[in-house]
Amino acid sequence: MSKEVITVKRSTTLRQLLEIFADFHLFPLVPVVEEDGRLVGIVSFRNLIDVFSPYRQEILKTVPFLDDQEEDIFKAELTKDIGDLVVVEDIMETKFVSLQEDTTLEEAFKLMKLHLKEEFPVTDKTGKLVGKIGIFDIIRRVFQEKGVI
Amino acid sequence: MNTILGLGFILIAGLFSARLINKIKFPSVTAYLLLGIIIGPSLFGLVSEEILSASGLISNIVLGMIAFSIGQNFSLDNFHKIGKSVIWISVLEACGAWLLVTLAFLLILKQPFYIALLFGALSSATAPAATVMIIRQYRAKGIFTDTLLGVVAIDDAWCLIIFAISLAISQAIYSHMVATFFLIRVFLNSIWNIIGAFILGSIIAILSSYFSRFIRTQAEFLIFTLGFILLSIGIAIWLHLSVLLANMFLGAFLVNIDKSSFSSFDVLKTVDSPLFLLFFVLAGANLEIGLLPRLGLIGSVYLVFRVIGKITGAGLGAHISNASKNIRKYLGLGLVPQAGVALGCALVAKSDFPNIGSMIFTTIVATTVIYELIGPICTKIALKRAGEIAID
Numbered sequence: 433m434s435k436e437v438i439t440v441k442r443s444t445t446l447r448q449l450l451e452i453f454a455d456f457h458l459f460p461l462v463p464v465v466e467e468d469g470r471l472v473g474i475v476s477f478r479n480l481i482d483v484f485s486p487y488r489q490e491i492l493k494t495v496p497f498l499d500d501q502e503e504d505i506f507k508a509e510l511t512k513d514i515g516d517l518v519v520v521e522d523i524m525e526t527k528f529v530s531l532q533e534d535t536t537l538e539e540a541f542k543l544m545k546l547h548l549k550e551e552f553p554v555t556d557k558t559g560k561l562v563g564k565i566g567i568f569d570i571i572r573r574v575f576q577e578k579g580v581i
Numbered sequence: 582m583n584t585i586l587g588l589g590f591i592l593i594a595g596l597f598s599a600r601l602i603n604k605i606k607f608p609s610v611t612a613y614l615l616l617g618i619i620i621g622p623s624l625f626g627l628v629s630e631e632i633l634s635a636s637g638l639i640s641n642i643v644l645g646m647i648a649f650s651i652g653q654n655f656s657l658d659n660f661h662k663i664g665k666s667v668i669w670i671s672v673l674e675a676c677g678a679w680l681l682v683t684l685a686f687l688l689i690l691k692q693p694f695y696i697a698l699l700f701g702a703l704s705s706a707t708a709p710a711a712t713v714m715i716i717r718q719y720r721a722k723g724i725f726t727d728t729l730l731g732v733v734a735i736d737d738a739w740c741l742i743i744f745a746i747s748l749a750i751s752q753a754i755y756s757h758m759v760a761t762f763f764l765i766r767v768f769l770n771s772i773w774n775i776i777g778a779f780i781l782g783s784i785i786a787i788l789s790s791y792f793s794r795f796i797r798t799q800a801e802f803l804i805f806t807l808g809f810i811l812l813s814i815g816i817a818i819w820l821h822l823s824v825l826l827a828n829m830f831l832g833a834f835l836v837n838i839d840k841s842s843f844s845s846f847d848v849l850k851t852v853d854s855p856l857f858l859l860f861f862v863l864a865g866a867n868l869e870i871g872l873l874p875r876l877g878l879i880g881s882v883y884l885v886f887r888v889i890g891k892i893t894g895a896g897l898g899a900h901i902s903n904a905s906k907n908i909r910k911y912l913g914l915g916l917v918p919q920a921g922v923a924l925g926c927a928l929v930a931k932s933d934f935p936n937i938g939s940m941i942f943t944t945i946v947a948t949t950v951i952y953e954l955i956g957p958i959c960t961k962i963a964l965k966r967a968g969e970i971a972i973d
Binding site (some may be wrong): 490493495496545 | 737
């Protein structure tokens with residue numbers, strides 16, 4: 433598990449979010465925390481894409497028969513001030529899987545396969561973020577245990 | 582055409598007809614319905630008897646899945662998020678249409694109470710697809726748009742509850758028409774139908790939540806979720822309970838007792854599209870065009886009073902919740918479209934009431950086509966009058 437995690441707040445703007453990860457090739461899973469460190473949401477690259485589709489609201493996820501129109505990000509029109517108007521709270525996911533710090537590696541790996549995810553935030557018993565675990569952490573540990581590294 | 586060839590044809594033709602109709606800014610649902618009507622026995626007769634007879638099976642499965650999915654609306658978290666206005670408006674516009682259409686069928690058309698009640702319940706549904714499409718097309722933005730989206734998102738949940746209650750009462754009236762202790766029997770039957778569905782949904786949710794710990798892969802998870810939904814549908818049918826309510830309670834319980842249950846709802850989205858397509862095409866194919874001339878008056882009364890009920894109910898809900906003047910005046914106009922849930926419920930009514938089922942179903946399919954054509958125009962007018970779309 434990695435304890436050095438870049439986190440954001442609900443009030444972080446889209447512009448700040450994009451600047452924080454400007455040097456990353458892949459947008460990681462970003463935990464959203466309260467002042468006291470409690471984990472309240474996550475932001476993934478999917479949520480950044482959703483900025484181009486203003487009507488992909490969480491409540492519409494329960495609606496049957498909706499035409500799932502993927503917005504063409506190259507053609508979509510965005511105003512310049514959207515970078516300051518959209519904040520993390522508008523785009524974060526509040527329903528997500530997180531692991532407790534005492535979860536075993538086998539259990540974490542099983543959950544990654546089950547939910548088709550490559551990383552999860554890790555919290556303590558009070559819900560405060562303590563780190564993040566990725567699939568490479570687990571695979572590397574297995575190689576280590578088998579003496580490869 | 583053999584059954585498998587027919588199914589393949591329906592899927593491919595459905596896909597491309599949807600693409601075509603999307604170009605003229607109508608939702609895919611309209612294309613599926615029209616395709617069904619064209620290839621159905623009333624016109625070209627390209628759908629085999631075997632496929633048509635599977636309509637009941639497919640609609641039960643699809644409705645079970647929809648009800649399960651709609652159940653996730655009933656979490657405390659969700660109710661906090663959607664707000665007071667949306668709840669008041671959605672409840673009252675659904676009940677407004679239910680009440681007004683029931684009364685119109687009773688008093689104007691002099692229909693028996695159980696038929697009036699069924700039509701009233703069917704009228705409470707809306708069709709979010711058409712509304713969302715117009716909002717996207719015109720890039721509408723603002724409080725009115727947000728409220729409209731919230732109302733169409735939650736409306737089908739109220740419709741399922743209203744329909745399940747009305748169906749239970751109608752069945753009880755229909756089967757005990759000459760029985761002694763008539764009212765007591767009607768009451769007990771209805772209560773059993775609803776409480777039984779509640780108990781069944783909650784038991785299946787607890788079992789599903791417990792056994793989910795043994796699931797290891799996404800593929801297993803899909804099979805597992807579908808399995809539990811089918812179990813719930815099957816047991817509900819076996820015990821003569823409401824399939825809709827049992828599955829809605831299953832979804833509602835699951836979302837409240839299991840924090841990771843959102844995955845169950847997400848995983849279903851990987852398989853629902855072809856089933857929904859088949860459901861709508863078969864709904865269109867089941868339309869009996871020969872009945873249409875005789876249903877002119879019934880259809881007209883339904884068309885008019887449903888819209889009046891929705892507009893009045895939405896206005897009242899907006900007034901009670903102190904919503905803005907624009908919401909009070911125009912939101913009901915955005916709720917005209919009708920499609921999936923109304924059709925599914927009409928199919929249930931068709932199989933439960935063989936003597937009047939065709940009349941109910943044909944009325945709902947015909948009015949759905951009309952509503953799907955005029956609904957988007959009404960939504961556009963509402964958004965424009967509310968000042969939330971700029972382009973013409």
